[in-house]
Amino acid sequence: MTTTELETAAGTRVFAISGSLRKASFNSALVRAAVELAPEDVTFDVYDELREIPSFDDDVRIAGLPASVERLGARIKAADALVIAMPEYNYSLPGVLKNAIDWASRIQPSPFAGKALGIMGASPGMYGTARSQYHLRQIAVFLDMHPINKPEVMVTRASDKFDAAGQLTDDATRKVVASFVVALRDWSLRIRSVKVGTG
């Protein structure tokens, strides 16, 4: 077996973060849809502790990383790729998500560096989080992450696409999410094969 075949056989581990704390969040529902629609060789670890991350304070960081930040860093590190599904707040990232990214970015060595990133977003409005997604792409440059370009998952008019239980019911969007997970897996495998010098 070549290294690339070995990587493929081991599967792809994805760490997924929803940038919303709301129980009925469309973006958390979008993460659940990605898990549901993923191929067998992709496994998800879905983040459930965003609420535990304190406000960033560099004095606190210097005194010692909070346990919740250590745990976040370890879960990012254990993954091959990240999925971030986030709302757009005032044309940008939600503060709670940016705060968590800021904390984890201070961990040395950076758990983000060199990883594939898939970005998704859902909004009740017309733009499907496009503006916040481009802000996250800018942040990914400094984090040295590698976002996939396509497909872009920008779910517009979200209230028409999820049912009351938070199930993604819109067929066209389900297809895009399914192909997004496959594209992220393939991109992650390519990056990993280049890292070990086989690409």
Ligand SMILES: Cc1cc2nc3c(=O)[nH]c(=O)nc-3n(C[C@H](O)[C@H](O)[C@H](O)COP(=O)(O)O)c2cc1C
């Ligand atoms: C502080 C705040 C700012 C918002 N700004 C935007 C915005 O810039 N663009 C947009 O499409 N929706 C905006 N919204 C609406 C959100 O898209 C909407 O609340 C969405 O359902 C949040 O995502 P969630 O369902 O995952 O919690 C904003 C909502 C809040 C609370």
